[in-house]
Amino acid sequence: MTRYIRRAAALCALLLLALLVNATRVQVLQSRAYDDNPANRRPEIARWGQPRGDMVVGGRPVTGSKDTGEQLRYERTYRDGPLYAPVTGFASQVYGTTFLEHAEDSVLDGSDPLLSFLPLWNDITRDQNAGGAVVTTIQEAAQRAAYRGLGTRRGAVAALEPATGRVLALVSRPSYDPSVLSGNGPEAAEAWARLNGDASRPMLNRAVRQTYPPGSTFKVVTAAAALDTGVVTDLDAPTRSPDPYTLPGTTTSLANEVEGCENASLRYAFEWSCNTVFAKLGVDVGLRAMTDTARAFGFNDSGLRIPFSVAPSSFDTEMDRAQLALSSIGQYDTRATPLQMALVTAAVANGGSVRSPYLVERTTTASGRTVAGSGTHPLRQAMEPTTARRLRDLMRGVVEDGTGANAALRRATVGGKTGTAQHGIGNSGTPFAWFIGWAQSDDAIEPQVAVAVVVEDAEAVRGDISGGGDAAPIAREVMRAVLRASG
């Protein structure tokens, strides 16, 4: 009998072995696959099981976390949610994440391996790091000035530091409070449905995700191309341009909103925004040089990230001369995001070179150790430095003598360009009012801010005046806020 007892014992040992082998399979060898199964709620629970890291503006967090005690424990909260929504985006337990919440998700939720001292050890113990912090480049005063300036009107503001590419303000209106989407209750679903159904599209980030026809502000690019290619050599020499200007190859004639544009000098045409002069200049420069210059400013770049992606601004590369003429004054199918137009004015302010814009100064661990800095940002030459110097001269003239008088600041040099873009079928839509500009306080060695403002529902006063009337004051307040903060 002993033998059979031993055999039965061996059978039990075999069963034990099978259990151990199978447990190893489930718990070690295939655990990753089980963890990644979409029906497994643990990653979700772990993700919301600790407070999410914060985003910092001017040393103060603009986000927070609320302990709900539920299964998905910590909900996202926002301080001044609508003000910072285009920067932060939302972090919803149901609807995912957007903008910085999305782009820096792994730092904020603690899953980024860089957050731990010993990443491998964390892998073994499966410890979770506390969520890291994201320090933004946003300047609170500029952000507030832009938000207040737009008021109840639809539109967007983007402001940059020309020398570095730091994004100082990113505002879109109408806005919304991202905290209403945080939870997973019926309130969040209701808010989601309401925000998505709203005709004014409050969740649209107009500063980076919406493109507009840039209108006359695009004349900065056309002027840069004309100066760079030598089509214009003297700012004050009369150009040979008729008024009205018949678009090449058509019978359509282009007129101006202002007087005195016939054979006007580049300076006069720029300060008073003569369509005829710039349309002809674009044609004279030619498609090839125009597209090269536009691309150098950042148009047609679909890879721009700040670190979330920016909608590409476009300048058509295949056009006939009539279309090129219209495109050169920011019409036809030229389109730009407010951020792109801020880059255009930043290039002028920064001696002709464009710094890639960025929104994250650095990321840190919860205890403040820097995880990643903003890194180096590539520099691209958009135009010759001499061209940039002459354009600065022209833009200063717009504010001092021309259509942009509303942007003037005391004790500072301000350059700008107004624009009004017609759109809609037969230009039936309410025109967009633009203002792009830069400012340098009198005691600074270089311009400290470049800004672009677009107001969608500008008062229906046609012409460039509305760019100066509606958008320029907003730009002025943003620039004033930046200069005051840096001075």
Added chain:
Amino acid sequence: MTTKAGTTLAVDPSDPSPPPAVRLLRRRGVEFTLTVVAVLLSVYGYCAVGLAKNGTVPPGAADYGAGLGVLALLAHLVVRLRAPYADPLLLPIAVLLNGLGLVLIHRLDLETPADQAAPAQLNWSTLGVALFITVVALLRDHRVLQRYAYVSVVAALALLALPILFPPVNGARIWVRIAGFSIQPGEFAKVLLALFFASYLAANRNALAYAGRQIWRFRRLQLPTGRVLGPIVTIWLLSVGVLVLERDLGTSLLFFGLFVIMLYIATGRTGWIAVGLLLACVGAGAVGWLEPHVHSRVEDWLHPFASIEAGQGANQLAQSLFAFAAGGLLGTGLGLGHSTLIGFAAKSDFILATAGEELGLAGLSAIFLLYALLVERGYRAGLALRDPFGRLLATGLASIIALQVFVIAGGVTGLIPLTGMAMPFLAQGGSSVVTNWVIVALLMRLSDSSRRQYAPGPPPTGAHQGTEHQGRGEVREGRGA
């Protein structure tokens, strides 16, 4: 294994004397120390849960530790007095598993404030220890039980049939609810049936092994006469049949395995294993075909994620697998897992998932090894005993634990189809805890007898007779096989 038997034969085939003297001590001090360690480990686990969930040592820790400690101490004292030679590992293992079970149930209670199971489990554990004490104190010689073979089989069948009169719970008709208590009579029937099998097989093993018709050449398969085989097969078929009616798959599988193992140990006929497996296949096929309940279990086992792909979310087995996977190598730590996602059976059938998630592969392996040690100690007692009844009873009881652990652990980890059963000592379930304490009490008694015979001084009465029988049996087997 053959070496030892061979050596014995070579020296003197008819010599019934035990193998060279092992220094056998009572080892009660070892048992005491290990029991204290087991209690302390359980209290530590209890505190760890409190610290993880609330950041403080739970206020009940002292009470819990004292309760478990007093129970363990009483059990230890009665062993010291009435079974001084018993294996010193059995009691500490039982205390540790029971204590750990209480911790896990308490931990899961924290997630379901409306459904507190730990206090009841503690009460049942108390009752289990009380029965343990009673059995160890009153049962002086295990061979007395042999007399009650037929009483126990009648009781077993009655207990098994009882739940048919009560409404089913969660698809299985295995509970009896009286005055707020729910009892699973099938749990008690396990011990009684093992008792009957041991007794009957011990009495008829020679007839089963050597008499009867030879239906395959070289005596590979030799069926005994119906007169000998009839009663036991009838009992077995009855019990399994009743369980199938009650849809208690786990227990019917357990009874089947128990029967085959005990029959094999008693007769040494490999043919029985073949017949058993054949019957098992036929039976499983028939049940799987007839019972949609079983069919779906098999489907779940083959495709644990089918419900996910069908968009209905994870079923219990999938949730259990997720829990095990989440534990990984070292686990999330007590109180820090999410095995409550498994749902209503988390404290009973799926308690092992909590252990796997929060203690990891390391903790789970430790638990498996504790069970393995328990089983091994049972088998060891069986090997050392001299009377066939004692040997069969010890191995049968140990096999119950082994099979039960394999069936439930294999089920929740996706190794075999899931059948509802309770993890011995660990899972919520009063009948189960009580039964397991009785099993351990019987194993204590059996190991006491087995070790007592090597002890210095006069052996207990009647031991020699059994030994001689045993010796002759071995010799004949040696020739026959």
